Amino acid sequence: MWQSVHSWTFNVFSLSQPELVALASNLLHWAGVDAYLGVSPAALTDFCMSVAAEYHDVAFHNFRHGVCVMHVTYLVLHGLGMHTERVHIDVPHRAALLLAALCHDAQHDGRTNPFHVATQSAVYKRFPVSSPLERLHAATTAKLLAETRLLAKLPIAERAELEGRIERLILATDMSLHDRVMTAATTTPTSIDAVADLILHCADISNPIMTTDVSRRWSTCLMDEFAEQVADERRRGLPLSTYMMAAPNSREEAALHMGFIERYAGEGWRTLVAVLDTDADLFATCLSNLAANETYWRLRIDRWTPTRAAASSHPHPPPPTDPVVRVESLQAA
Numbered sequence: 441m442w443q444s445v446h447s448w449t450f451n452v453f454s455l456s457q458p459e460l461v462a463l464a465s466n467l468l469h470w471a472g473v474d475a476y477l478g479v480s481p482a483a484l485t486d487f488c489m490s491v492a493a494e495y496h497d498v499a500f501h502n503f504r505h506g507v508c509v510m511h512v513t514y515l516v517l518h519g520l521g522m523h524t525e526r527v528h529i530d531v532p533h534r535a536a537l538l539l540a541a542l543c544h545d546a547q548h549d550g551r552t553n554p555f556h557v558a559t560q561s562a563v564y565k566r567f568p569v570s571s572p573l574e575r576l577h578a579a580t581t582a583k584l585l586a587e588t589r590l591l592a593k594l595p596i597a598e599r600a601e602l603e604g605r606i607e608r609l610i611l612a613t614d615m616s617l618h619d620r621v622m623t624a625a626t627t628t629p630t631s632i633d634a635v636a637d638l639i640l641h642c643a644d645i646s647n648p649i650m651t652t653d654v655s656r657r658w659s660t661c662l663m664d665e666f667a668e669q670v671a672d673e674r675r676r677g678l679p680l681s682t683y684m685m686a687a688p689n690s691r692e693e694a695a696l697h698m699g700f701i702e703r704y705a706g707e708g709w710r711t712l713v714a715v716l717d718t719d720a721d722l723f724a725t726c727l728s729n730l731a732a733n734e735t736y737w738r739l740r741i742d743r744w745t746p747t748r749a750a751a752s753s754h755p756h757p758p759p760p761t762d763p764v765v766r767v768e769s770l771q772a773a
């Protein structure tokens with residue numbers, strides 16, 4: 441199980457739920473978080489089990505996604521040797537990043553922020569100002585940290601600082617803040633907070649930098665979750681989120697994922713590599729995976745053909761038209 445855990449080719453789908461808990465706990469231990477907090481490795485495991493219980497059994501934003509984002513965050517930190525030439529990512533910041541990554545979608549219900557606003561949901565009513573989901577995830581994380589007393593041995597001021605840092609990191613995972621996170625990191629690459637926000641945001645949208653098999657599997661999970669939301673919208677008589685309605689293996693689905701790479705993941709990861717300004721080999725696999733996945737989706741757009749049934753009823757089918765891809769609304773965070 442741990443053979444390739446320090447590799448970008450690690451397959452998080454190969455793990456059972458108890459193994460996901462074990463991985464999360466080990467990542468915290470390997471990063472020195474237990475020593476920093478003055479707790480035992482067993483306390484880390486108990487905390488990770490509590491986090492797992494706060495995730496819902498939805499298709500994409502589930503505990504596996506939380507552990508996956510945490511694992512990618514760890515790989516970035518580990519590859520950097522926990523520091524860059526520009527920014528030293530010290531233990532408190534490592535702890536904040538890894539804990540925020542693990543918890544960043546806790547209690548996600550598989551619906552988007554616009555859905556919560558449109559339905560005036562309980563989450564929206566609790567956090568009506570902005571980013572209702574991210575505020576829910578941050579509040580859930582704060583509750584877990586308090587209940588488990590994971591930070592109890594830190595001096596009060598240091599604990600408050602760590603809690604504030606975790607909250608800030610989780611709130612910055614709102615996809616609508618993508619441009620702001622990019623701009624902050626590129627204009628102030630020596631700011632540890634700006635770089636940390638960028639690392640977690642990139643880890644959150646890291647599916648396209650994984651091997652094509654793993655990346656494709658996450659894409660399917662996301663489409664399944666989208667289909668659930670559309671079915672819910674239909675039941676409630678709401679306007680349908682048409683960008684979520686691409687059929688499996690269709691040209692529209694390929695265009696949706698390609699649009700996401702172009703607008704978010706590709707820009708994010710290439711910016712991260714530039715901002716960290718570190719050994720090019722560290723991210724070579726990520727960038728080659730990204731290029732392979734771009735090619736994968738591009739080929740499916742370019743070579744798209746109608747289904748056999750459609751072809752037989754239309755001997756000369758018209759070329760496919762570009763679907764309306766509303767990537768700005770794509771909530772993969």
Ligand SMILES: [Zn+2]
Binds near residue numbers: 505509545613644773
């Ligand atoms: Zn996420």
